[in-house]
Amino acid sequence: MANWANLKTLGFFDPIKALEKRVPGFISKYADKEDEFGFKLETFARWEPFFRFCYEDYFKVDIRGLENVPSAGPALFVGNHSGLLPVDAGMLSVALLNHHKSPLLVRYLVTDWFFTVPGMKDWVTETGQVRATLDNATRLLAKNEFVGIYPEGLRGVGKTWKERYRMIDFHPGFVQLAIATQTPIIKVATVGGDEIFPNFVNIKELGRLIKFPFFPITPGFPWLPFPLYMFPLPVRWMINIHAPIKLDYPPEKAHDRKLVLQIAREIQYDIQRDLNKLLRERKSMFTGWDEPDDA
């Protein structure tokens, strides 16, 4: 729970030192690394406590299958996207940073839209995100980094309340990437994100007018004044990480469109199936899941 001891880890003056106290492995891994994509450890360390607060105290994320994540990259995380503000990526990052045996940084591929918002660009790149192009992703994987992809894209973020946890068809580019670079794929199913901002209607026309991917109508947005409309509901989250799958195809097969689409669909269906199962087991939105029997 949130208490005064937690506040000390915020590190107002020296965020890197505060982070080093808690996860020394992470700092030693990434402190001296040159990064061509603009990752800055200081910005990352400054923002990490906020997301950790969401993870531990607000959404109280349950995480399963952390042992499936290998200690050394490269690997490709593929998941269902959710939440109007895509905090699901942040939650996965916090989990892998704080609870994995060898703390790691996930480099998410983000859409071009973030780079058009003033002030957003620097924050997004400095916390480790990379503009989504095939070239960038290949370069990241060549450096044995962990790359996160949400193949639903922006459409997946703007799902309405009625469509929650109903996945939109995956863009198959990630399979092409995985086959071409011979990278294992790790499926991630996230429950909770679609309910933090109940999006009743999506007024696309208004969104287009202000160059937003969508214009949601939620209980808070756009009625309440600025910071208030950004408060999410305290929904219990669950992140389920599956075992990595190695695609046994030669790199030439990356251009076999039929095969790539088939594999992308299979991965999408597996995540959807897991979502259905997790939703069925959930007691309620705000109380989450029972402890597994063996725990």
Next chain:
Amino acid sequence: MTLSHLPKLLRLSLRYRRYIKNANKIEQPFGFNVRRLLAAQPLLGFLYEDWWKVQLKGLDRLPADQPALIVGNSCGLVPWPALMLIYAAMSHKKNPRRINIVADIDWIEEEHIRNALLELGVVPYSSANLKQLFAANELVAIFPEGLSAVSKPFAERYRVREFDWTRLLPAVEEGIKIFPMATIGCDEAIPNILSFDNLKKWLGSPIFAGTPFFPWLPFPINFASLPVRWSITIAKPTSYEVNSDRDQIENAAKQQCRFVEGEIQAEINRLLRARSKTIG
């Protein structure tokens, strides 16, 4: 409708007559009775055309005279999606065909209900029965979610439960085409709003639904339903390699089962997203 349509109409009606005649002639080892089906046709037609206003896409994909397996998501106490499929397939003008619903009906001990189901085209599930139907070039529909999905609570509507892969095994062995079929509308037409776990145990029945109508109202009205619009899509057949090795067959069946389940769920998601009008 003008006079020029008359020859076509005549031809179609003759084809329909021939279908009825032939349907009566073929050997019916499982108790199918075309008279019973024709007696039920007006009711099914009313539900299909007027009450639920079913929009069915992809019926043309079904083969004209080869065997095929249709795999669907089940919903509700009465297998309405199956009956709607039977009605749609029998009244399809170009290619009227009979559909065999292969399902577990051993738990139904009441003779009249059981007989009525058998006569409408339901076949008790067994691997041998399935293979016999395939050998006779019949269309077969299965709903492999099993009985647990029949009393799915309303909150889980249109979320497909895990399929039983052994149901697909006979088809994969024979190399039969598998068509995924997604249905929306049924879970809201007969919403299962209460569950009676204890009553189920006490009655010894695997399913017992609590709909706005079901246990409360007197007999014919308790099978009523809301006039929700239905859409059904029969998707493209899946592709798989036909093998003779036992292990490979089983793996293919497991893989097919997961894939078909995913296809159905994805198609349900698409249908729900595209739906503009729920009722009326």
